Amino acid sequence: MEPVVTRLSEAHAPHIDPRRPSPRRIDAMTTPPAAASTIVVGAGIVGAATALYLARAGVEVTLIERYEPGAGASGRNAGYISMITRSAGPQLELARLSRKLYPELADELDDFEFRANGALVYYYDEQVPLIEGFVERRRADGLPIDVVDGDRARELCPLLPDEVIGGIHSRSDCYIHPGKLVEALVAAAVKEGARLVIDDAVELQVDSGRCIGIRTATGLLTADTVALTAGSWTAELMTRAGLPFHLLHMRMQMVETAPIDDRFDVAAYGPSLFHEYAFVRELPGYDDDIVLHPLQQIMPEVGLLELICQRADGRLWLGCPIEFVDGPDASPAPTVAGMAQTFGVLGDHVPALQHLAVERTWGGIAPQTGDGLPVISAVPALPGLFVGSGLAYGATVGPASARVLADLVIGREPDIDVAAFRYDRPAITEGMARSATLG
Ligand SMILES: Cc1cc2nc3c(=O)[nH]c(=O)nc-3n(C[C@H](O)[C@H](O)[C@H](O)COP(=O)(O)OP(=O)(O)OC[C@H]3O[C@@H](n4cnc5c(N)ncnc54)[C@H](O)[C@@H]3O)c2cc1C
Structure with missing residues (x-):
């Protein structure tokens, strides 16, 4: 440029x-x-x-x-174009307009790693009571959603362990390099x-x-x-x-690992994601105990948007803990609690990550409204x-x-x-x- x-x-x-x-x-x-x-x-x-x-x-x-x-x-975010987490109404309508604009931007602009192969929310036995209601609700909201079994989930994201019994594949999600x-x-x-x-x-x-x-x-x-x-x-x-x-202010944090040989281009989310959205918490079958990892229960003030994606160079981005901070000039630097959750929850849910070299960590301050x-x-x-x-x-x-x-x-x-x-x-x-x- x-x-x-x-x-x-x-x-x-x-x-x-x-x-x-x-x-x-x-x-x-x-x-x-x-x-x-x-x-x-x-x-x-x-x-x-x-x-x-x-x-x-x-x-x-x-x-x-x-x-x-x-x-x-x-310049610091995970780059998820997240349809599956946008609640019905104005949030989803705005996201739909963006989803329409992104392919145009990808055609017109310099490459920004636009990957349009959907998002996968992988899940384990514990989350089964919530899945049917969540999928029903999102389909009713007009999102193109497939429910896949564990084997298909591992095809979409080869890092996932055998304990993953299925996934929600949201086909309109995508990701970019921010x-x-x-x-x-x-x-x-x-x-x-x-x-x-x-x-x-x-x-x-x-x-x-x-x-x-x-x-x-x-x-x-x-x-x-x-x-x-x-x-x-x-x-x-x-x-x-x-x-x-x-405005409210959130410190959000990311981790970058060394490149891996396996390749995938789905934006993966883990089950603790469900905890961060009011419309999900209201669904039948929702219970904090089935979506929160024990580590999150001992650090309740830190939210976790549990995610894994791969960049064009093979590196993985892991995230994303969220803490409310006093103002925009709070330090964006990763915190002990934020990194503990990222490494602990993802390391437990996806053991294939445990021995990857961590090359970089960073954080940023994003706004939120009431x-x-x-x-x-x-x-x-x-x-x-x-x-x-x-x-x-x-x-x-x-x-x-x-x-x-x-x-x-x-x-x-x-x-x-x-x-x-x-x-x-x-x-x-x-x-x-x-x-x-x-x-
Ligand atoms: C770690 C992390 C992960 C995230 N992951 C995702 C994700 O996966 N998907 C998603 O949708 N969102 C994600 N977000 C949120 C997303 O990054 C923000 O919502 C978005 O970047 C906000 O964009 P913005 O242009 O409003 O603000 P900003 O990107 O913060 O831009 C504001 C700009 O204004 C400049 N500025 C401020 N004050 C002045 C001034 N007085 N004079 C001149 N310039 C000024 C700043 O330097 C800055 O460059 C994440 C955020 C973080 C931190």
Whole structure:
């Protein structure tokens, strides 16, 4: 990737810079865009994809990132495009839109290891009472689901032991390489005319009751509209402008092993996954005791999205413990409890992992909202300001969120109903506690 990185000193007036080539218009626009210029703050998956969709619509885009693209959660996640865990309603509709956009992105962008061979939730004798109800519910929600026996589960993921008696194969799930995706999105946005500026957005600039730009660490940027896509850090910029924005913050952690010879391209999940979702906990047959590993029972404050996938280079990614932390600037470093659960639960459920060399561990801070839904919205109290944040499942719903946000900015009707994602709702403006970790 060769991004056009512009230091702020060169970019004080992004929409009159004569050195900047005119953006190419790729999306057919029947009416001129409502916003001719937009500043997008934060180059995670949401910001990078928003910049791309806006630039394609002919908007002059300045994408501001304080570190480097993908520095937040988007460059650190497991890359699961998780249909099977999205609850029916707005969450699933947003995920469906993303699922539609991903193959298009895979065709258009540099390779980001898009693997569309489904997810496999492997299970053991203990979980049998829950499986029928779960499968029935997900099929009723319209997801393409097969129930496979233990042998077929081992064909899909050869690491699984004989004790695995079956699997739920969710055919519409997929996975990607998160860092490569953000890089590819930024490269494509830059190719379409967007400009990437490495700088720290400090506060919103307001004039006559309208958001007119961003004051950064080194100067002032102005534009017709501002889109805040700063992930967990969005709340700081909003509250500094007197706009309440309640987010919760999750530290999530990953492990990378040495490459293995066996190859598989299904996104595998273990049974402790079931514990993390409110809609699963309500199903007949659900009981903490049949889905939680004993190690989880002694560390109840750490959630575990139990997962294994393989990268193109043969390395395995294992995850993913989840801890709520006080704020976005909590250390993202892996913790003893998080790693204990990852190694202990996966090492017990999948003994073939036990002797693999661990090459790398990392963590990241991802946002969550009280009602588990993102904010993809205009901010009625401050015309000119838009927000795309609060995504707990941003690898899954990032492209769709960006597409919807870009639609809102340019005044185009989004493909899905976005009422549930509005800023002006109590979970965001007043805050709300959560019952399940990932919603
Ligand atoms: C370990 C881990 C595993 C995960 N696994 C999955 C998964 O498998 N599937 C899934 O769907 N989701 C997963 N997630 C969640 C997913 O990563 C997030 O939901 C998603 O990345 C959020 O994207 P974002 O663009 O909103 O925020 P971010 O990626 O955090 O991007 C925000 C960007 O804004 C920048 N920024 C912040 N403040 C400023 C400022 N003032 N000025 C300029 N720039 C600023 C940051 O540096 C950052 O680059 C996981 C998260 C983690 C940490």
